[in-house]
Amino acid sequence: MTNEEYKAALEQERADRNARTKYIVREDGDAFQLLRRNGAGMGWGVTRYASRETADLAAAFLNRLKEDEA
Structure with missing residues (x-):
């Protein structure tokens, strides 16, 4: 395996890991559920937030953190 093939394989593995899990926000009555x-x-619930902005910010942060770890 050449260096280029190895780099491509690592990038594909990273992309596959990122595609598997995602944090999303859904409205849940008077609150917003982070899933x-x-x-x-x-999906399964992680926590609930009172405001949509906070829930969206948490989801964006967790998705970005997941990408950085890969």
Whole structure:
């Protein structure tokens, strides 16, 4: 495997990991639920926020952190 092929394989693995999990926000009555969704589309609640802006900020931060770790 050449260096270029190795770099391409690492980049593909990083992209695949990032595609699997995503943090999203859904309205839940009078609050906003932060959900973690896996590659199969199944999701589970992480926490609830009173404002949409805070929930969106948390989701954006967690998604960015996930990308940086990959």
